[in-house]
Amino acid sequence: MTSHFDPPIVGIGASAGGVKALQSFFEALPDEPNAAFVVVVHLDPEARSQLADILATRTAMPVVQVEDTEKLESNRVYVIAPNSRLVIADHTISAVPFDEPRSNRAPIDLFFRSLAEKRNEGHAYAIILTGAGADGAIGVKSLKESGGIVLVQDPGEAEYPSMPRSAIAAEVADFVLPVGGLAKQLVELLKDGKQESSAIGQDDDEEMLRRILGHLRVRIGHDFSLYKRATILRRIARRIQVTRKESLADYYTFLRENAEEAQALFTDFLISVTTFFRDPHAFDILSKDVIPQLFEGNETARSIRVWVPGCATGEEAYTIGILLLEEAARRDLRPEIQVFGSDLDAGALTIAREGRFPATIEADVSEDRLRRFFQREGDHYRVRRELRDIVLFASHSLLRDPPFSRVDIVSCRNLLIYLDRELQHQVCNTFHYALNPGGFLFLGASESADQPAGLFRSVDRDARIYRSVSAGAEKRPAFPVLLGPRQLPERGPAVPSAPSFSTGAGDSALHRQMLERIAPPSMLVDENLRAIHLSENAGHFLHLSGGPVSVDATEMVRVTL
Template sequence: MTTRKKKTASQRPSHFVGIGASAGGLEAIEAFFKNMPPRSNLAFIVVQHLSPDYKSLMVELLSKKTEMPVHRAEDGMEVLADNVYLIPPKKNLTIFHGKLVLNDKGSTQGINLPIDIFLRSLAEDQAERTIAIILSGTGSDGTRGVRAIKELGGMVMVQSEESAKFDGMPRAAISTGVADYVLPPEKMPEQLLAYVAHPYVSGERQSDLLLQDADALTRLFAELRDKTRVDFTHYKPSTITRRIERRMSVNQIGDFENYVEYLQRYPGEVQALYRDLLIGVTSFFRDPEAMQELEEKWLTGLLRRISDREIRFWVAGCSTGEEAYTLAIMAKEAMERHGLSRVIKVFATDIDRDAIMTASSGVYPESIAGDLTPKIVAKYFYHKEEKLQIARHLREMVVFAQHNLIKDPPFTNIDLISCRNLLIYLQPVLQQKVFDMFNFSLNPDGLLFLGSSESIGEMGDCFEALHQKHKIYRSLGKARSMHYDIQVRSREERRRPAPGFDVRGRDRRQAESDAGRIIRQYLQVAGEHYLPPSVIVNERLEIVHFFGDMQGYFRIPAGPAEYNITRMASGEMAIPLATGIQKVFRTGETLSYTNIRLRQNDEERAIRIRIWPMPEARGYEPLAAVFFEQMDRPPVALFDEGVSFNAGEEASQRIRDLEQELQFARENLQATIEELETSNEELQATNEELLASNEELQSTNEELQSTNEELYTV
């Protein structure tokens, strides 16, 4: 059925607005459209929870509140601007190429979530031209849909909880953290029109303009790194600019320079942009065909092959944990089906601390049941208030941790790595680094599971494709070195466009990659034939890299594996290395020790140690280079001769330093003890006051009891 106030010209809408509502939603929908102008070049699709047993009068009721034509959706109906479309009863609604598609509700599919179904299809069909609005209702329908809208560049509005007749759906949508605006329905139209009128949203201004302001981009990246400890410089420009434009549109800021200033003034906006940049949509058993292929053909084989040790999975970029729990469920089901018993540990990591906290709790909205079979829900979940929680035996299989895939060390001895739809946001230089880490982490014949739009790039010599369509690969067990250069840029260079945002980025990145390869090859040759044995260490005295043959200079100590240079050093080198490296980091000046005695192959010989601070790069920890030279060789001209090492003097100096540190620690400990004693006295006094109050109350109680008895006698 269709009611029309007046004829409208057929035109394609600038944006598609999906509105989800349930109980109490009629009032909110009427309030929204009562304040929405009839000419906005937007199309509105309303998805309500309707009773299948009664005829819906929504078309007639809503037509009285708006001048826009109101339609009951029909299969194949084209969505036009300045029109309203309503879902009919007993149907699920999706959209494909701008046309509505109706499907019958399945009677055996369990919980039905029409709002999620429509919003997810809308996100896939229209991407950044989508707007999701969640109004009053019970339950959590729409929660997954708004995340899909946000991931693909759309905007999300949610009715404020206090204005909603039933706040279940708004509260669930707000809890996802993706809502751009939380408003009462009558105030939404004004904000909606302001958003779509923004130059970046309407298309009046091109995205490339952001890339041309290199100085503002540098300041924005620096602010993000300072507040979040994450460097987004080498993320894909298209992703970065799209997210920045969205935040500028939400805040109604038209100039990029002004937005950077706004970002610097308001730390909350830094966190909002950070969340937008990290937004990741995940779900249980996402991409079912790929999951089925992995479980039936490759995961089962892995479980059969490994029986004498713990099997280790790593889910990199796990977001809120759905994929990690999915792998755990798949492993459980495969073991049960084939009568196997294995110890499995799933390591799930993400850079987003809030996402990790959500994942660790294992609590999800009831709407996740739409992605699961009733059997899986009954077996691995239990109801907790209005939500579903992962069963304890499954949670114990998964270990969640905050982890920066680019900077932090990788996990080791891994049998399966799942990293899906994360690499597409990184530039090739970071993708290569991640693949090198995965190659290092995986055991031979270990499995690598990527997203449908990702590939292994230039790592074909390390991985064998098992299923090209579903991106399942096997590690060939080939070792590759992981070298990454730290480049120091001058002030003038910093003012140039950031490397990842050069319009000739691909050629430039290729040149940088070739240059890095040449430098690594050169260092390998120089280290073997000319340079003395050397190491690079950090301020914690940890060895970061070895160059040349270190035999005789270092040994592997017993106990847990560690790279502390003082523990690994042979002979008398521990003391000069510890004191020298600390002095170099403290003063920033080079240092040289000579005449250090070292026994090698039953022969004692003298060596020279050179310690040189390396050029610092902003955002990276300070490093120092340590060179070891035999005294019978002429010294390298870059250094002076150095001071002769006297073990007694250096040991005495080391002892004095340690005594000073010990004295400082004792003073701190004494101060802490005094504070604890003071706190203990205060607690004792408080306890005595409570005891006195208790006695008074007891006395009062006795008096009341006596009075009560007297009254009873009277």
Template sequence: MPLFLAGIGASAGGLEAVRALLSHLPLTRKLAYVVAQHQAADFNAQKLVDLVQPNCPLRVEVAQSGRTLLPDHVYWLPAGQDGRVDGKVLLLAPGSGVSKPSVDSLLQSLATNFGSRALGVILSGAGGDGVLGCRAIQAAGGLTMAQSPETARFPGMPTAAIQAGVVDRILDAEKMGNLLLQRLTDREAPPGMATLLELVQRATGVDFRGYKEETLQRRLQRRLNGLKLPGLEAYFELVRRRPEELSQLQQDFLVSLSGFFRDPECFAALSGELKAWLLHHRGPVRVWVPACATGEEVYSLAMLLVEMLGAEQASQRCSLEACDLNSVALETARRGIYSAEAVSKLEPTRLQRHFVSTGNGYRVSELLRSMCRFQQQDVLTAPIPERLDLISCRNLLIYLQSGLQGELLRRFRKSLRPGGLLFLAPSETTGTVGATLFTPVDKQHRLYRSRGGLSA
């Protein structure tokens, strides 16, 4: 049975809320929990476990590194340690941030490893830890919830997540157990969803019917919350009065989150493979990046190529075509201007080589911009460029049902030259259909080669 995993983030005033949440949890045989509550470095987490266990129907224990997560268990991260999951194994490492354990790193690893089975919970605390983690969980199709700030001793953490727009549901800690249970059992589309998707397609031309319903439902719920509407009936009523609302919903269905060298170890694996290939390949280098969002992935690939080939060769030989449905995200991609936060994880030498400061941000160099072309296109229907050397399609397949994933992988295979590379994100694989089309080059880092020869 697939395991669901909830990451619970809390800080000051969090114990009370964690206790309220844990004492109302049902046994599910499907769901495990990891608690990241900020604690002073010398604190003994066992004391918290002892306080909570008597009222909690699940087994609560201090987390140990290397343990496989079991359903109906609550793992409490010890003081000074950050926790992350790798598959179903919980790993601990000395915390590096200001607040330890870091809620963001825990939730980000849940998003990567559990995708739509990841749940993020933000309880009482001060500061903004948890915002990035909830954003990652939402982007991976999981569910996020925050304690209603008025019931939190310290409302800062839930408020920061709510204001950042990364929370699907806001409720009291003791009511969260029920919602978690619902999440495990009620994964059917509510009546009316099919009609709504048809209306969206008629209004915008975009067909979301092959997308994962649970993700669409959550995006719809967000829109309903934003409009303060009680349900789909009221939404249909609104659409009758304001048909242009459907275009807004279409944009809201798309999660355009990206980053430079997202999953650096995967980019390192890709870089090694490209370098080896470029040693003997002298012709043009053709790259396609579908679902490029705000462009960081495309520019990261262009940086790698410039670093490998030098500016002159790269500009003459490399072309990177990219597309997305989201016109707002594409506008950012085309301008190529990013905030200081967006570039903060780049190596300083890269920042210096490939960016120009604009005063309040950084613009990617003219060279990189000249190599990359962005178009507004639907990946599912637009023609794909041919004889590609690399398709980098990251964090799109996770939104699609398996039928559509298979269809897209078949088209990718056709557009890649024999032996061309396919680069996916850590929570995606080529699946059973893809196994007949692609051979893994580096399974762990989601790098595959199109079957049918190695010719360049």
């Protein structure tokens, strides 16, 4: 929640043509919009900036250039100084030196990332105005993940449309409007933001939340009821503000009456930020202590397989692909390398498959790696074929679909933090099943695989790297329980308990119970591929030839072209 000492923060990013757009924007604002404004533009590090003086003529709010550290106050404008970047801390904004060389600086992205990290409980807004390049496209994703709202200038109006187009291509823009429309929309959002705390917190909220999640499950087919409540409420609160509703009940009515809103809410739930080499220290440990082990004794043609569930737009999958190719080159080996990235978000997977990223990845990827694994295309970098060929992307639900199997590494970073303890345990069981004995699990900085006990042992606790504990000689781990589609009850808990099948039931009874949950025609076979039981419609796919009756499944299946 915001407070007197913690005003809403509006971050504004602009580059070429930005001065004119900023003047128009601040002219269109009221004298007291009740927010703190932070303006980040690309400045010549060697020249004195006149931006604060220029904007001061277009707004009644005080305008200050941030030279050191300033207290954040409402109805005040803070402007970046030359040769520095801006960082948000508790109730303050500070100017700090750049870590990157001048050619790789992305001050807008860096500020939005800082704002996202510090504003998880407050109101934050990102505005992208005219500019060349793609600065801001990555940062706005971070801000939206933390519950912020993203507004972008209409590229058709922008003097230089590259920055707005890059932000829109990231598929996180909530509003795309001319500059005057952005100012008007922001004022309305700021007014609605004051009411957000009262929109959630009423006595009937649990019932409304259950209905919202139930409607989403029916419309989309995915169950978010066991995701962490705080995350779910934050994402719903964001949609309440974007759609300008006053309560969960009002939003539920809007959700039922507007089919496209279910997809919008689903997309918001799936928002996850991924960057190349996120948490560089952890990837250094993975590169030095884990990946070389995959190549030990691998002079044969044995493949190396990696699974990256929740891959979003693919940066993490490509990062691990880079590390594998680098190790293969060092050893002059060419084992078959396969990196599987999976996610539910079709839009994110489209970006991942295209392998085209804003040029601001220069802040996260070294020059050597950019040169070897990427090709510059204007304001973007495209993954080269050597890397692209080893990374495959697929639509996949970690909670409902059968997992990938026999993999050497599962890299699932910053996904478990969104799940409650029960689902975390289920996912860890899934990972244990997917990994080869002794395979590695790579988690995010705030995640752990210590529970359920006995599945993994810690390799490097700081880097969150674990190793699968073998289930025994020649014994594969038990197949994990999956959450299949379910009917929503009229009352009671949002998610029924997982189905339990009687261990004393015969094969036929067990098969019938399973078919209550699984629709396709099926055949139950034993370890020798002998048919034991058929589902009701399986006969359409079978044929019996003349002569002695055989129960060999391979002979019974009808051959089709």
